[in-house]
Amino acid sequence: MATSEESGAARRRFEAAGAADAADTAVVLLDDRTAVAGWTADAERLFGYSRAEAVGRAVAGLLMPEDAARLPAMTGLCARNGGWTGLLAVRHRDGHPVVVTVRVVPAMDAADGPPRWVALATDTTGTPGWGMSRGVLERLAAHSPIGMAVLDTDLRFVWSNAALEQFGGGRGHERIGRRLGDIQPGLDAEALEAVMRQVLETGETVAGYEHVGTVRSEPHRETAHAMSFTRLDDDHGDPLGVYYTVVDIGELYRARERLTLLDQAGKRIGRTLDVIRTAQELADVAVPGLADFVTVDLLETVLEGGEPGCGPVSGPDAVPLRRAGHQSVGEGVPETSVGIGQPARYLADAPPVSVLTSGRSWLAEHLDQPPEEWTVDLSHGEAAAFRDLGMHTVMIVPVRARGTTLGITTFFRHRRKNPFDQDDLGLAEEFVARAAVSLDNARRYTRERDAALVLQRHLLPHRLPEQDAMEVAACYRPADELTGLGGDWFDVIPLSGARVALVVGDVVGHGIEAAAAMGRLRAAVQTLADLDLPPEEVLAHLDDLVDRAGQEDDPETAPRADGVRAKGASCLYAVYDPVGGRCSMAAAGHGLPAVVTPDGTVEFPELPPGPELGVGGPPFESVELRLAEGSVLTLCTDGLLAAEGPPGDRDAAADRERLRRVLEQRAPDLDGSCLAVVDALVPARPPDDVVLLMARARRLPAERVVSWELPADPASVAEVRKRTARQLCEWGLDELTFTTELVVSELVTNAIRHATGPIRLRLIMSRALVCEVSDASPTAPHLRHPKTTDEGGRGLFLISQCTQRWGTRYTRNGKIIWTEQSLAGPSI
Template sequence: MGTSEERDVDRRRFDVADAAPVLLDAQGVVTSWTRDAQRLLGYAPADAVGRGVGELLIPEDAPRVPELVERCRRDGGWAGLLTARREDGVPVRMMVRITSALETRGPSRWLVLMSELADAPGWDMSRPMLEQMVARSPVGIAIVDTNLRYVWSNAALAQFGGGPPSHRLGLRLADIQPGLDSESIEAQMLHVLATGESVVDFEHVGHVRAAPFRETAHMMSFTRLDDGHGHPMGVYYTVVDISDRHRARQRLALLDRAGERIGRTLDITRTAQELADVAVPELADFVTVDLLESVLRGAEPESGPPRDTDRVRLRRVGHRSLDRSVPEAVVGIGDVASYLAGSPPIRSLATGTSWCEARLDPLAEEWAAEARDGRRSIFLELGLHSAMIVPIRARGVTLGITTLFRRRRHEPFDEGDLSLAEDLVSRAAVCVDNARRYTRERNAALVLQRSLLPHRLPQQQAVEVTACYRPADELTGLGGDWYDLIPLSGARVALVVGEVAGHGIHAAAAMGRLRTAVRTLAALDLPPEEVLAHLDDLVARGAPEEGVVPDAGGTESSQCGPQGDEADSSQAVGSGCLYVVYDPVDGRCTVAAAGHPPPALIGPDGKVTFVEVPQGAPLGVGGPPFESVEVRPAEGSTFVLYTDGLLASGDEVWAVDVSRDRLRGALERPAPSLDERCRAVVDALVPARPHDDVALIMARTRLLDADQVASWELPTDPAVVADARKTACRQLSEWGLDELAFTTELVVSELVTNAIRHATGPIRLRLIRAGTLACEVFDGGATAPHLRHPRTTDEGGRGLLLVSQLTQRWGTRFVPDGKVIWAEQSLTGFPD
């Protein structure tokens, strides 16, 4: 229990005896006004009753009334602060409580209890209390006048440099901290003075006298102070030290860049150089990367410590300095770096542990690298004062060492720097080892990938098609890019292009699985978006079964190539695929994409555009449902499907608009034939030895002639079946296909009869002569027929069985307003 004074204070805050009660109806209109309310706000009952409660509040609080009424209805009441307006216009800050005034009869009402905030001792903020708050605050606080000269600051501000508060009075920031970037800070102050807009969370990075060799970061906020007339008097600002957070953010950003830049190829020397490039200048001023000779040959490195010799020879494969001339390098790239046995580099190589020296002996030379010709240098001559050595280890084997120095920056390496260096080197080590192991896998990947890609594209009449595939160079290795053309029912075709992340045999195997799955799904005659949805489901369900373990970011870590015998399991997740279906009868084209660039379209006039496709998530990643878009290109237009390797040029990363402009320029160049144009585009945009596979397929659209398609609307009358057979036979006679009349009569009879018996809506019979003879029957039903194997005693059920036996293939495809049952017969040996 508290004291009597505390209980009295609590009672005064919301005591019914001290509060002014008011009754409101359900809509917030005053229905009863008391003397206490009149005393508090000055309104007579006649002036208050009948008015909405919002009219009694200041304009800033009046719009809150509907929200408060709704909250009261939902929660049964509300309590908080509001500012009312007295009859004479003076604002009154009040603590308000609203509770339900339930009655057995009549409408719902609300009881409002109002207490003037000035009467509540708990809310009194005296000047001494405020002075204690700012003076004892651990946050640096200061006030400058309109000339940006200090008029007050607290003691905590001294920790950020500039001395105690008494030394700041009358001076500007540049006067007390000349080494600080005061211009950017004062620019924020001037902006606040000019506009009155507060600046919150302004981050300033620099150095202070308290730590001249360490970069610091501060979070600052600025607010203008005005006098009673609204004229600016100065600026009030606060400072918080966020140096630790800033350094942690820098280290995370460096690791992110390392993940993007290290291991983009399977070139050992390039990977080593990428490690050096990433570490300078964010972490070190000079970095060297040395590897064992056996690693460069692709052989297994020797286990155990180096042999007991006077000197151990390594190969310099990468270095980087703040100066482009690399003045610290005694050993050049590709040369032998010789170290004394027992020196820190060799001890680190032998034990697999890192070594850090905050302050080097400037005259030491017993472990400095020596070139093949005997050239050497000492740390004093090189200007190096702090060093770290991190072994390059992957899968329990040491491949080499990375040495990091500081030369210009006076801040020595610490434990945090060593931990960061180990993370960087460990990423590069896996990539280096992958490159070493890659050679033995390349031949197998070549055989596998060549067997999985189409040897020739099938013959059909929907499009004139050509394709070009250019594998990655020998150091990068083959990838998982593929293309395909799949004939569909009704003379339609599906154009497919896709890409599996990564390289090598695992990517090729994953590509083969995806291509097989796409062809299987295409045979079901599903719309493009449904094909991708099923493919996405297959990839997502297959990944956990095969042991794919996502990294912390939720994606598979495969950027450095295969990670083990099950590495190919991770390749399919995140793959891209573009699926296009073209119908040569009406010229419609449906496109859907899963994490893949949209296709380009070359018009008959040579103009190049890009089809805007709703972009779905990559396969297996998860996301919203896939969508498709339908276009009707003019006859003779050319669809261009490609993988993203076509948009890259060496190491350069282009913006989307720039990449499209480059591709558009290559596609607009005329060529004698479609095949020559395809090869010319690849030659123009892709180097002879690209770093990523490139797949390009170009398809020039055709429309079937009117005499290749025959269609009839049929009534839902069983007697029409005989007429349909006769009509189909006459059409076959016109096409010179009388030899197919018997089978066609059976197909037409069975399909039309089924439609009349089991379906609803209109029925349409269509014959298409394009490479095959397709017989299609459309109806408005939503159920597909199933092939049965009837018993000997069954009287029916053999129709579809006979159709399946006598035709080349048959099936069902669903359309928006029903379904189409189709059957195809070969035209081999017949005139086309």
């Protein structure tokens, strides 16, 4: 049995071997058979066994079964290595396990007898870890790959490990007594010391603090570190200083930054179908996250929506590049002297810079120098800016989409000290690749939209024709705002006798198909209008045309019921005569005409309902009303009131009331009033195409219209020639006298010879001199080309040569032969 002297000697030997403080350690002496030979009071307190119960027992009987099985292996290690350190689970006297840290060392040299061992056991309950020796802990700190340091309360270095040297600032002994700002002058020491003071004051640990900047070990490269700060306290809880660790997370930081930039690129690039805006979005995303200055230069044809070409970038045959976007870390883009849309050049006279290229780019194919010898300049002004700002590295990435090169994106650095690397080039390529698809889509959209707008401009009136009957304003707003195409249309068609026809129509559907169907209907209406037919007959002929077109469609290729159809189109046709102030109109389908009287009252004429074009139904009917001078006739399509739902679901009375309220607040000028009405009734994105046509009625002064009823006597021809000459003289149109007398003589003579009933001659001075001869005969004369031997038939041929226009207009009581002459003078 071991004496207390032996136990004390064993403890001293254990401490001499380099163990940690053993004041609270239970000492157990083992013989050569690993049986308990000595048991101290600390062991009795820790394990619950008395000295008498423990001494003589095999150690295996005191251990938990799983550790007892490990005992032979541990005994072998002790014999070979002269000791062993580890964790063991000892069975307490009451049965529960006690986990202890055990270190076993020889009790005496082999020369003193059989080997005996001293085991020192420390309870791990309530302790943060092993009770390791100071040497182990020192080796752990010294060889750790994590930088560690201890600073006193004045934030001066007291200790640091070798791993901290990789971040610069000198060796460990060179740091002693110095502050962070002294050893790392380029570091943001004030911010870090502020964090450490906070830890000293509060005692709260700061973990995962990220610092981005430069260190002395890499002054030309931006680095990122993760740091943790902990306060060190003495046994009384008073602060001794701050302990911190630092880990280089540069790669992780840059990877995270690249992912963030890619996420921003996905959200910000390509939000519109506009080439310039998309190019600017690319430049905005890349600055300042990737580069200090970015330029996006696209082929001139790309900006115009055309197909990009290919060719050299310098010389007389250079492919034109234009600036589409640029951005800089400096306010106002100080590096550039090239504005958006201005020509950009790539020359070989700029200061040499380091260039990274994306493979064999489009530039490389057309420059003689190899890529590593490129120098880049977008203008001489920019080259000077590069020198002043210290541009040190450039990346050139071609903008390519679907196998086609659209332009060049150039990335510059001057504020950041570290040059671009291959990871940066990969990120730039990802940016440009995303933008390239959007740019190509925008280019294609620009081309298609321009084509659509050209089509729409040709389908709708370029400008409203000049005429004296009405002051007209129109507003067209398509539902398809991308293409600008729709199925609604309007027309203002000058007619004979100083009259004018007003047309609004609506084809079912939107887009280019609806526009094409609308163009066919508009052309048909213009043709029918030239025949001077009354409104109901115009719609009847138009209905027949639509019906025949529907029957000719191949059922396999014709649009389905939910597509664009000419059948089901609506049209309102009105004719106004400024001489008498009468207006006749008829509608196929929806029609909601309104009249705003000169005093501001809004009236809605009762228009006989007519079926939509091509669907069949009762015949069309017209209504005639008298418009006071200054009255405003308002014609619109369904889209003006479509915000309240489709026509079948709306209340006609409610539609009238909504339109009435808006028309009563019209602007003084007709154009402003037309726009105000549309803005008030139509949302920003209309559900249907919208057409609004507003026409203010005018009256021809009585002194500009004369009318004479003539007897059916050839002798009256001479008298009417004299009256005509006198009237032209009163109007100041003496230069038209000869031609007009010829026209009057021919038309009146034909009426006397071939017609029946009363004959009337009417002269109207409007924008042209109108001459009308009416009779009761429904038979119209025909233009002939007589032979030289024919004795007659030359009258209408002469009239067609002397006048601007002539034609026949049928009335309920007969017909009217009319001619028009320019007031500028005779045409012969």
